[in-house]
Amino acid sequence: MTETGGSTGQFYAELNAAWAIAKKDIAIYYLKPNIIVSGALFPLFMFLAFAVGKPAGPSVMIPGLIAITILFSASSIEPVSIPIERRMKTFDRLVSAPVSLHAVVLGESLSGFLYSIGIALVPFIAGLLIFGTPILDIVPLVCGIILTAFCFATMGTLFAAYPTESPGDIMSMLNMVRLPLIFISGVFIPLESIPSVGQILVYFSPLTYGNDLIQAAYQGSTHFNALTDIAMLCIFILIFQIIANRLYKKFNE
């Protein structure tokens, strides 16, 4: 189904609708128990499981914690909210509104993005106040948090396109992707130490670039470079948005 709306008025209508969808998700889903467990507690326990006892200092561990917190929190809202909305038939209300599917996908992604930013502030502030971890460059940190959060929020929206009314179905599929990402993105294992097979996969993980940017803020150096990281995250966002739009259109028909 082709959707047009080239005028400025329609553009603002799309943004308004996206923001309305995000606000609705914030009001309804942020405090749902399965989202708190999946988006906030799960990354914390994952981090404790892999990081406790390691000799690395806070300047290595805090950026890793921020990165996996963003991965899990940003991609946890839509896989819960969208199947519930399908079950309650409220999703029909969104797709029958006078806006394009892009606005619906953007709005859903926006709620995951904002949730993730809020959750990511916890390890960030803990790093500052408890461990006194110095931030060497704030710009890659801000870019890293924002782009990584939006990238994984869009990824969550993409997975939620699968036409099911059960959040568990989507979470299972999503975890098949999220968990391996942790080990091929330099969060726990430095990129240089990853076996040669994994060295290729590294490039296909958006978390690699997000983690690299956030690490740069704390350690002053990047594996790639900041501009490459930013460009790659933008490309991943674009790809996820396009695929998400196509899947929602396909499954809606």
Next chain:
Amino acid sequence: MQVIDVSHLSKRFGALTALDDVSFSVSEGETFGFLGPNGAGKTTTIRILTGISAPSGGTATIFGNDIIRDPIATRKQLGIVHETSNIYDDLTAWQNLMFTAELYTVGKPEREKRGSDLLELFGLLERRYDKVRGFSKGMKRRLTLAMGLINNPRLLFLDEPTSGLDVQSNLIIRDVIRDLNVQGVTVFLTTHNIEEANLICDRVAIINHGRIAAIDSPEQLKKTIQSVQSVEVAFDGAVPRRMEDLKLIPKVSEVRKEGDKFRLYTEDPSSVISAIMEYAKAHNFRVLSMTTFGPSLEDVFIKLTGLEIRTRGVSTVD
């Protein structure tokens, strides 16, 4: 002016044909009923016309806009009340209304004014800040209708608006539909409630197995089956085997017991009335009341959809 123009619309889900070559049009200001049994294709039609799903074939325009090529322009002028009350239980009535208004880009002062007016109209103003979770089914349905009207639509789609509701909610919703019609709003209504279609609709399309069986005004549809007339009679006191006795009256094709009354279907009501009086006199019964009826929309529906209602229960015959 034709508000809806549907031509040779079809929808297939794998091997199942949900809509098969459906064509009809709806004029401005008309209340158009889409009547059919469950699974006939009513909701599929409404989902296609509102742009939720795409047709497998055919075309449809709303206010001259092609629903496939320009769904956004089409939807801007629509109000949609879905079959289930699809509202957010964790939001208040007011939040639900305002959210819908924002999806339709209704400006803040206008949406707040209209939201208050609609909640008052539907008897929900005092509960506006309550979460919908605690609302009754009727209240949720009224709120759903209010959400469908928040953008002041020119065309309102109502999918089974009063199905399973309490009397108060039913009356409120029917009154609102009539008022909207007076204001010139075009209403497209799907229902399996025959009496509702008869009371509200200017024209009715009867759909069965994805095909349109007939389209006309309720009165014109009734005229197509004049052979189905009936005489309703009530006797004083109950007598065993009365049903069997009445079935023996000449020219009676069917007898149904309806509460304390019997309805005798016939092509010749006057001879049946005489026979009933003779039967009563012969057995010394008193006739409490007797009324003749022309064919009802239900009779038309039964004839066209092949639904057969028997006095010993209900069975469907395709």
